[in-house]
Amino acid sequence: MxxxxxxxxxxxxxxxxxxxxxxxxxxxxxxxxxxxxxxxxxxxxxxxxxxxxxxxxxxxxxxxxxxxxxxxxxxxxxxxxxxxxxxxxxxxxxxxxxxxxxxxxxxxxxxxxxxxxxxxxxxxxxxxxxxxxxxxxxxxxxxxxxxxxxxxxxxxxxxxxxxxxxxxxPTKKTYPVCTIRSTPSAPIHCIVWAKSYLFNQLFGNTEEEEPTINLEETSQNAEEMAHLRHENEALKRLRDAIGSDAYGKLVFEKVFTDDIKGLLLMEELWKNRRPPTPLNFEEIAGNRKSTKPMRDSVEWNQWDHKVWTLEENAEVFLESVPELAKRLLEQRRTDPNYSLSFDKDDDDALNFVTATANLRAYIYGLEQKSRFAVKEMAGNIIPxxxxxxxxxxxxxxxxxxxxxxxxxxxxxxxxxxxxxxxxRLDKPNSNCAVCTTGSFILTINTRTATLRDLVERVIQQHPEGEDESQGLGISGEITVQEGDRLLYDPDFEDNMDVTLKDLGILHASRVMITNDDDDEETKNVTVVLHIVHSDSLGESETLFILDGDRDIPPRPRKPEPETNETKRSANDLTEINGESSLTKRRKMDPEVTAVDDDVVVVGD
Structure with a gap:
């Protein structure tokens, strides 16, 4: 040795x-x-x-x-x-x-x-x-x-x-809604539509605003926007059939036949461009043949790199839709708000986006792409x-x-x-919402402690005496969240007597507390509680134990001085859309981040 x-x-x-x-x-x-x-x-x-x-x-x-x-x-x-x-x-x-x-x-x-x-x-x-x-x-x-x-x-x-x-x-690349959903002119438009619109509509959280589509209505496109809103409503109604044997066919006929026929009625839209061609389900997929035997008979790498035929794209689409629907429904048995998100390494998701984008490209007479190429473009990868x-x-x-x-x-x-x-290393950003927060480890019995205990005793109770069970003493109007989920604020007290466990606050959960106080010195204090479950607490006088720095810094709002990061010239590195790609790495949105250790292309 x-x-x-x-x-x-x-x-x-x-x-x-x-x-x-x-x-x-x-x-x-x-x-x-x-x-x-x-x-x-x-x-x-x-x-x-x-x-x-x-x-x-x-x-x-x-x-x-x-x-x-x-x-x-x-x-x-x-x-x-x-x-x-x-x-x-x-x-x-x-x-x-x-x-x-x-x-x-x-x-x-x-x-x-x-x-x-x-x-x-x-x-x-x-x-x-x-x-x-x-x-x-x-x-x-x-x-x-x-x-x-x-x-x-x-x-x-x-x-x-x-x-x-x-x-x-930075915010992610956006595309005009009418280009993506009515008049695509490049394969990337079909891929973005499949990944960021249709996938989210069918399997995601449709209550959220579509992140990569910029919706803007003008007098010139009012008819088109009305049609697209009608499409949305019909798709929402279609989701009620999720899990049925015919779900794949229903989606196919909705998005590749009926919606395209609706667009063709707007003759002004096609005066100076090639009109789309609706697909006929019975002609393309009436005599379905599974692609699985073909995948098994050739090297996976060959299947991944070949451009699928129209029939193969239709079959992959009809195979992937029920698989994704099944996974979604299984998760929603325990979490009604569960949604799937696109992952380039998820075979079902990538198959869906590849087949969907290619079927749409065929409709508009655009180049179709291999599964490998779609993975690169959907993941925005530079090798x-x-x-x-x-x-x-x-x-x-x-x-x-x-x-x-x-x-x-x-x-x-x-x-x-x-x-x-x-x-040189730069000092922390005084306006950072992450590293200026107070972090505590809260050891508590999540099976017996209620949200009321968390709010009134852990958060609001002032730390006095020698008792280990001392609160944070945060005043003002308190907001309590877990991720994006609101647990409590002064206008939402419905769950005060529900246990933390029943609210889904378990061991290793992270709860964020913010306040709105009249005192400028203690206003906008942000605290993160890292939950540790303990069966032994709650049965005695000790309800909880807080471990952390009790000197919680408020988050001041003041101009941030320039640093190496902000002063660095975009010309020092390769520019993508006029901005340094490496400088942008720290500013990336989850949709456009590095894949493996590859990197994003923000744009087409």
Whole structure:
């Protein structure tokens, strides 16, 4: 063992090597960056690493995720990464979790058990979640990302540096509704319609406003907008048939036949453009033949890259609709508000979007795309480069060593383009809604404690005396939320005597409290409670235990000074739609974030 690590001891010194070898490291994500990073960690002397990744290995991963080989396709990334990395260093202890980082087992206590967290994630929502957990646990976080030949490594430490959410994320690319839903002129228009409109209408939360479609009515398009509103209402009525044997056929005839016939009645719309051609269900799918035998008879990679025939698209559409409907209905048995969201790695969702977009493209005489091409366009991907991943992974390890050695102030946020460009660490954004909040661990019996207990005793009760069960003492008009779900405000007190468990507030839930106080010094205080369930509390006088910094900082509203991030020129990096793509990474919307360690194209 001494020989294995001699190079590391000589390079970084015996004292730092000792800290590195004793550190508990959490690595979230085992894709392109994650594979390089795990190899670097075990070869540099890190002896304990836990890896969390929900994905399985796909053919498209093999060109850059070198820990995986062809015979690993379909297996869990975290588990295979562990097995492969142990060949580099059998002495390392690697714990693999094939799971979502959102799962209750990965609670605040679990995060606290690590000395440092390294993100190699593939989406903005998960990055934000890990950022919030690290802030609450007080654990340093090293964030990373690549896009082609460019990449970045940033350090986030509670109250010392900017957190991941300190910089605003931009809104996503929008498309005029009439282009997407009446007169598409490019394959991307059909893909956006399938992904962001029809998928959401059938399987998503239709109470929410469509995020990527800009609806604007003018006198010139009033007739068209009226038709589209009629389409919407008919589609909402159609959802009542979800789960029926004929649901796929009903949707097909609604969107590819009846709606198109309705558009053809608006003759002015087609004076200067090719009119669409409605599809006939009986002619195309009357003698249905499953595509599954064909998929089984050819290499999956060939099926993924071929442009399907009209009949194949219709069959895939009719296969994917009931599968998605079945999953939705199963989840709604326990959660009536459950909705599906498009995920490029979800086979049913990708099949639906590919087939739907191609059927629509056929109707309008547009080019049709392979499943592989639709995945790239729907995911807004620029392919990753293995060399960039390797550079970024190396910089992550160097940054981690400095942090573990107590020299975090010597670290730099590093940007890789044609050169490696270090920048000083910036102070937290005083207006950040994430890192300026107070974070507490609330240990409570969720089976017996009610919402009234939470509001009146945990939140409003003032901390007095020596009792462990001391409230936060937040005054003013209180709002209590869990995610986007409102639990309580002064005008909504319906659930006050319902237990937390029955409200869905369980172990590892996160509850946010904000207030509207007359006192400017305590106005707009924001607090996050990380719930820990305990059966032993509530039976005695101690109802709950709060652990955290009671000096809760109010969120002031004042101009934010310029930083390296805000001053950085868009010309320093490749521009996409006139703005630096790497600068935009921190500002991204969940719909347009990095995929694996690939990156977004905001636009067509």
């Amino acid at each position: 001494a020989g294995r690590y001699q190079h590391s001891k000589t390079t970084i010194g015996v004292d730092l090597f000792q800290k590195v070898s004793e550190a508990r490291v959490l690595m979230v994500g085992a894709g392109g960056i994650g594979c390089e990073l795990l190899k670097n960690l075990v070869m540099s002397g890190f002896s304990y690493v836990e890896v969390v990744d929900l994905d399985t290995i796909d053919m498209s991963n093999l060109n850059r995720q070198f820990l995986f080989q062809r015979h690993h396709i379909g297996k869990a990334k975290a588990s295979v990464a562990r097995e492969s990395a142990l060949h580099f260093n059998p002495d390392a202890k690697i714990v693999a979790h094939h799971a979502s980082i959102y799962e209750p087992q990965f609670d605040i206590s679990w995060f606290k058990s690590f000395d440092i967290v390294l993100n190699a994630l593939d989406n903005l929502a998960a990055r934000r979640h890990v950022n919030g957990m690290c802030l609450a646990a007080g654990v340093p976080l090293i964030e990373s990302g690549t896009e082609g030949f460019r990449g970045q490594v940033t350090l986030h430490m509670k109250r010392l540096t900017r957190c991941y959410d300190c910089d605003a994320k 990753a480069v293995a060399t960039t991943n390797a550079i970024i992974a190396g910089l992550i390890v160097l940054t981690a060593m400095k942090v573990l050695g107590g020299n975090w102030s010597d670290c730099k946020n590093t940007w890789v383009a044609s050169t490696i460009n270090p920048e």
